[in-house]
Amino acid sequence: MSQNDVPESLEAAAESDRPRGILTPSDRDFLLGRKTDYTDHSRKQKRNRIRRRVRNAILDFSILFECLEERDRETVFDPDDEDREAYTQGITDMLAFLHLGTMGYHTPFKDMLSEGVGKAEQQLAGSNYRMVNVEFNVDPVGQIDVDEVVEKLENDEFAELTDEELRAFVRLLTMSDSFSPEDAGEEIKDRVDEFAEKLTESATSHERTLEELTN
DSSP states (O other): OOGGGSOGGGTTTTOTTOOOSSSOHHHHHHHHTSOOOOOHHHHHHHHHHHHHHHHHHHHHHHHHHHHSOHHHHHHHTOOOHHHHHHHHHHHHHHHHHHHHHTTTOSSOHHHHHHHHHHHHHHHHHTOTTOOOOOOOOOOOOOOOOHHHHHHHHHTTOGGGOOHHHHHHHHHHHHTSTTOOHHHHHHHHHHHHHHHHHHHHHHHHHHHHHHHHHHO
């Protein structure tokens, strides 16, 4: 797999000259399929080394949480503007990896998430008495009747749309090759401005009518 063959979501992470992190440049080439001249034995060794590094990286986070200075942590999570999207994607995928990896783990992911957020809140407050309630639920979105959703949209029956239908419809829309987030964003901005103008006109008309009725 060449640099141009990787999915768009991996382009920044797959840059060949990016310094090593948990993965070495060689590890990335292996996982991305850019280097394939491995024997069965060397491939097995490579996978073992990657697993070992990931396990040790997880343990390192206990040290990072307790010992890394605040200014260093803030710098890590303050990327340059051109890197921000890739960082956000990396954080999202890190959470996805943890959620997927801990399925079947002896401690449920939601319990570890709750405890982790609680520890962070206590550190922020500088007190072990800081208590927070963390809720995490996974509610699968069921099947929807696309024709029914489209009919509601065409008839401006927005109040009839359920949250489940909206989430599923947007997900299906973004999966379409013809969908462009940039074009949709510009059109939505235009519609928002138009909607805001009509709201202002409506409010002005309401005030005028109310004034006429009370005079």
